[in-house]
Amino acid sequence: MKLKLLILGVFLSVFSAHSQEYFPKNDGVQMRNTNYTVFKNAKIHVDPQTTIENGMFAIKEGKITAVGKTINIPKNSVVVDLAGKEVYPSFIDIYSDFGISKPKKAESGDQPQYEAGREGYYWNDHIRPETNAVSHFSFDPKEAEKFHKAGFGVVNTHVPDGIIRGTGMLVALTPNVSEGQRILNERSAQYLSFDKSVASRQSYPTSLMGAMALIRQAYLDAQWYAGGNADNTDLALEALNQNKDLVQIFATDKLLDELRADKVGDEFGVQYVILGSGKEYQRLNEIKSSNATYIIPLKLPEAYDVEDPYLANYVSLEEMKEWNQAPANLKMLAEKNVPFTITTHSIDAEKDFRKNLLKSISYGLSKEAALAALTTIPAKTIGQANKLGVIKAGAWANFLITSGDYFEKETTLYENWIQGEKKILENMTHTDITGNYDLSVDGKNYDLKITGEASKPKADVKLGETKIGSKLSFEDNWMNLLLSSPDTTKTEFIRLVTNVPSKTDKISGKAILPNGSETTFTASKKSEEEKSDKKDKPAETPKVMPVTYPNMAYGFTEMPKQENILFKNATVWTNEVEGIVENTDVLVKDGKIVKVGKDLNAGGARVVDATGKHLTSGIIDEHSHIAASAINEAGHNSSAEVQMEDVVDPTDIDIYRNLAGGVTLIQLLHGSANPIGGQSAILKLKWGASAEDMIFQPAPPFIKFALGENVKQSNWGSKSRFPQTRMGVEQVFMDYFSQAKAYESKKQSGKNFRKDLEMETLLEIINSKRFVSSHSYIQSEINMLMKVAEAFGFNINTFTHILEGYKVADKMKEHGAGASTFSDWWAYKYEVNDAIPFNAAIMNEVGLTVAINSDDNEMSRRLNQEAAKSVKYGGMSEEEAWKMVTLNPAKLLHVDDLVGSVKAGKQADLVLWNDHPLSIYAKPEKTMVEGVVYFDIERDQKLRKEIQQQRNELIGQMLKEKNNGVKTQPVVKKEDQHVHCDLLEEVH
Template sequence: MKKWTTLLVGCAITLHLTAQETFPVNGVADKREGCYAFTHATIVKDGQTTLQDATLIIRKGKIISAGSGAAIPKDAVVIDCKGKFIYPSFIDIYSDYGVGTPQRDRGAGFDFRAPAQLTSNQKGAYGWNQALRTDVEAAKIFAVDNTKAKSLREAGFGTVLSHQKDGIARGTGVVATLAEEKENLVIVKEKASAHYSLNKGISTQSYPSSMMGSIALLRQTYLDAQWYKNNPTAEGVNLSLKYWNEQQSLPQIFDAGGKWNDVRADRIGDEFGVQYIIKGGGDEYQRLKEIKATNAAFILPLNFPQAMDVEDPNDARFVSLEDMKHWEMAPAEAGLFEKENITFCLTSADLKDSKQFLTNLRKAIEYGLTENRALEALTKTPATLLGVYDKVGSLDAGKLANFIITSGPVFKENTTLFQNWVQGNEYDVKNEGWNTLTGTYTVTVTSAAGTQKTYNLLVKSENAASIIAADTITARFSFDGKLVKLGFSETKRSRTGIRLSGVSNGTTWQGNGTDTAGNSVLWTASFVKAAEEKSDSAKRKPPVRLGAITYPFDGYGWEQLPRQQTLLIKNATVWTNEKEGKLEGADVLVKNGKITQVGKNLSDAGATVIDGTGKHLTAGIIDEHSHIATSSINEGAQSVTSEVRIADNLNPDDINIYRQLSGGVTSSHILHGSANTVGGQTQLIKLRWGFNDDELKFKGADPFIKFALGENVKRTTSQNNNRFPDTRMGVEQVLVDAFQRATDYQNALKGADGKNVRRDLELEALSEILNKKRFITCHSYVASEITSTIRVAEKFGFTLNTFTHILEGYKVADKMKAHGSNASTFSDWWAYKMEVQDAMAYNAAIMQKMGLNVCINSDDAEMARRLNQEAAKTVKYGGVSEEEALKMVTLNPAKALHVSDKVGSIKVGKDADLVLWSNHPLSIYAMAEKTIVDGTIFFDREKDAQMRVAIAAERNRLINKMLGEKKSGAAMAPARPSFNIILSCGDHDHHDGLITIDAGDDE
């Protein structure tokens, strides 16, 4: 029961005639000014300022003052908040409240098997891609939702930034309160932010179909918008670009949703001078160095994973260690952000039920987040980022009267949130316990003669109390919410006592009774302080113990990233791949990541010595054709997508990096897939396991691009293909058209009006080919189309650097040599589709004998682990010498990729990319014992064995911890297998790869 004291001046509530709204009133006008004074409260104005026994005064939905000693207006409704806390209501900076998220129509007529939608179906003078929804203004579609507002208010929120969560460019967001008022009265800021993502949402247009396509679309749109400012006649009216430009002055919020996407988004922003506010995904703690380097403010969800029910060991074995580690550590993210001094806000987004928010927030505090920083992340920080701190975010005069009233510190587990006031309107959350019964009271008994006696009363419950004096005396006490009865003796030995009864008026009681002599008395009791909660050490939660963060975040990750060493490999059989050939009993010295000496009887006092006796040392294997370590592989929505870049979506956490290191691979050429004629730009990487995506890149390597011919491109097997081309003749014409457009583009840039030419990322990449600054690796099979493609290249004056697959290469090896191409092929693949019926295992040997530089590639995550054996097959099929066979997976791909001056052989001055084998490197019994990249040991078989033991122990610890959660009665999720998506050449987006159930850390 609340205490409502009204200071009467004529009447309890004064009605004011103010300027009439534009909205008519159907009835009698009743515009109340709403003046309230909340007295004797602990007021937490912001994360830094707390006022004791203070008063908050509000009028007309705004704060008049918050402090001590302020005069209470005569017309104020006074609410006694003794023992209560008042905080600013929370702000959720990432919401779709009142706006909603549209859903893709899956009704009649919708069929995923239907022909692709190649162009936008959005009506109006908008841009070419309907995933660019810059026309969406949340304020124009906003509608108050009382049901959802209630659930958010009950979690402590009073204000939200709401936007439509759909598309790559999502338009503008609106700041609104959660008051149950007309829409025009709750909007705080109409255009508060601009929003972006890498998800095209409900767009049914085919492009983009990949993450790298989404990134390319954003990059091109930034360029197009800059170009559009000059009002180009050719473009006419483009409302998408017009609105885009208008929104650039707003706070820019990017829904990235995960650590690597956060970094990708930031790079887009850096390229165009934009600093995004990034909405994360809850795994950012795994890469705090990279996250901090973005200099972005983050929006962190509190959607922590549930413990899984791993009671059944058959279920448990399919759950990856990474997933179990994430369950344990996710609640620590906000606290780790605080320690790193990274600016962040908190959001209820991603939670199925906003009722979980406070529970999860308290868990985050338990895991290291401080209460002050938590409050700032929900008040001042989001308000400041959105430019509305003058209106919300603290309890300062002039701001909206958005505040919550609680029974104690808001983030304590047993604290009750009583009310949430929004724009001066009271919304009850839970009023049970508003009047704190338990605690200490001062009881004053006044006799008829005016004599007063005071007693200290400790109330324990509705039926238990004691008088605290020299002796503690048990009192007879009862309270039914309104009537109070109290009886007690003044001493333990007294046979007579005082008997009192009265009524409660909030925290003040009064009434009459009799003293020990039976004389009538009056009495009052006033609340002094709440009962102190006794700490019970037996019930205290033990300190949170967490596992280590590793790089990558799985069992084979490093707690500390490996470093370059000075290494001396002694007495090995060294396969130099140089004129020296194979050296028996030789030594190799490595310093600063380079090979510094090759010979015998070498020494270096500072070197770590590795005994190579009976072992073989080779250059690291280079896979010319790979699809590992990416988040998407194909942007197949158009015939020419030279604007997309594999580098934009590298995935350094891919376990295949580690697995291939175990097979001696040190570099991989990561190709776009073969879904279209001109695919995306490739990326050569070094397998620096544990390093970030940028650090994987092979620095200084020439840029390449993927082309494709044949069945994949013309989509022979598709019954619904409506994307040109449909024939091999069409493939040729796509190439001719693409390079003609690129030629025209170059000429326009060189022309008199070159400065006004729209920068086109697609044609820019093709122009690099024409200028011999970018090189082609071409997916190919059939001899006739290989020949026709060479003719196209020669017509436009460029060379097809490498034909990959090239299973009919033996038929046209002479033409390839004359053209200047390399060949990268399989050792013995055949008959897996119609266009490889003429393939044979002698292909590589025949091409080599014709003078071509021949590589053996994998195009397969598993095969790459045994490329040494694939190369060995050419010894059998074609009689290739052992040394030349080994070169097919080392020096030859280095030559094809233009990096043979750095890698591919064991030569002084080259990068120390080396493999120490247990046996002859072409033997099926050979195992890579150590794989070295740039003088750093990234794979060590002995270390691997130790890690497997540690993985088993850590899995057991976490399984037992999850079982403990189950025993405690916590809600559990069913055990879920952990999936590893292995992408391949023909996968048309990042969802379509080979999905394997793979714990990733239990081999």
């Protein structure tokens, strides 16, 4: 109720501010300025495409009334002559938190799973669409001054807190008016992000994928609520429905998150305006395909201090390239016709905005595109076209007066007019005396160079090659120049003084010599031809490194394409009844294996001599955590609604390293933070491709379950989440599947039901439409989970880790489960004490489908060697051992009809080895996925040299920056993050 009253109060203030002309007056005579102000002789930038030379425009009561080459000047007009000046529309920043106090952080303490802190609102505190910026706003004159100096007249501001953050407001930065007059729209947009509210301790979500799932569920719940289905009022869902027709602005700070936000929006028919990262150039095609308008921060990375060659080794090529390429981001977006606006978010508007903008222009951004990104595009995006961002009749009188081209370094910004109110930044009456002069005084000829801003000029004086001490002051057009004696043995000065009322090529005045006598001086500006030698010399175009896919070491300058290849005379490990066949050819066409046999005809395919080499199907890792931006959603004991497909990271260098180890397909599993984890992602390792292109669409859906120490939080030191015991783990499964059955009954009854993403996923499991891969160690828990599954009519597809599988292999076979285990890991925690290296061989002997997995980004590069250990420990045949990292994981993932063996008709996921694939000396020479060679050892060697050359060149550029006095950032050594099942934080 307080919130509603506050909004009503602000509405009335806005209403009254704009309607005060008919309110009763009892405080004396009311004066109202109805005069026009007419500006003439200006170069007027009407919009980014239209300019009027020596034009005129008029303003009255905060609005522009007329613009043109000539206009009628009303009688009650004040006329301002802007000869030699230029006029631009004031800029618009549609992403800020201007005037909003910092959200108060919740007190520390246990983080509840479900209990929201706000009664009558959504069950999750991080969904806050009822928040209104207008209720938290207070005009900040000091901060407004920074925006004024950068050229901004209007900002869109909001409360930057929560996942769905509520509505923002559009504010004119007019200092001397009421709050109601400066608020142009109190509900200008709805804001979203992937970041939780600092005002709540509620634990869920703890991850990016959890935030994405929560947004989806909130959208579904809002649709359900709008149908009148809820028994109780939910003020958050009411607000979410009220806000759905507003502009939707989604805040991100990572390139991949921009694409993830767009993905969620597409699912619900919402086109977000996306706050970007400044790295859009790295994925331009995907950015373009999103059809979004982007808000780009002008935060440019600083060069690294790489003087110390040892520290320089800790700066990655990716980081160096980002520093080199980021200033060209806006140019590349413009060339791709991606609509974008520019924001001061994350930088100091006064100190950094113009500097970084001019740097972007020096890297190729056109001035027209820059002006559009600051005026017409943000105005259109926020629904204010023809009202803001243009010098046009009917628009707000928001404009800048400059000494010349705003996008030139020497230009001075004199005034920023907002709603017809003048904000003086620099005095326009100051005569600009900057330039190069021949100074004559007391029979000597000096070189005088005056630089800096017109209001704060600086002097540099030379007599021949000798630098002369000088001090220049310039105030109210009075120039005082103090020159020290060129004779360093004397402390003598010459004082020059004159008034310079207008711009001139010749300055003259009084000179007082050291002996007190008076004479005159003249300073004649050097000829334009002489000046142009330096001024007109084009600036050196910075060399920008080519963007690669991904934009880091070992990336492709162009994505590789499918090839038709004939491998000749290889030893082929077929994984079929033919076994291992020697001197055999394999023909690949259109991404598939078309023939396996002797003396095959190439038929135009490229021939690869594989004599003395081994050709196998690609290695498949059933349990992997590479190529992910998050591993666990730990906020709930069931997170069945979250999707690992949402957090695929195609830039993870481990993709390339895995390809170099012969891996072509992985199951990206959720971690083991909770009994019911998240949905898996089955990925083809297509290095350089997009996250979507890596997802192996034909694969059936999977989900991760977990048992043991991790899910009962044995090592967390936390007591805030159920379960805490192995008994509790069993109860979690029973409770959730019972809920799912009840949900199914309601769904099938024909009555209205609330779609629940978590329950929908659990139903898929019960109905055998989604397979389960379960983290497991102890035989008692393995037995328990099989019994629970059987009680609800489904089976566990794969027990992963399964280090006590040798104890229950017969029961697993009866149940129908497969096994994916480590070769010889044991004793790294208590529940692994009974692990033995014979485990895989024993389970295989019983008749289970057994795979060897990694669960480790380092081990995954040598799974061929891990498979070989079962030959040593378990006496397995080489063929059966090899199947444990190829055909068997394909069977466990139900994709063995497509991959896992070398057979005509299957996809061409192949590895050419230089030696026996189970040997520790074996190296993949070529790794192919669907007929595309993503790893080639010869290309790898060539790239290593190119990478070193690029590093040396970029280090040279950074050293040059530092030598030129540019600020650099220190090198910080970063440790590689080791990713396992129990990782709770985001992957960096």
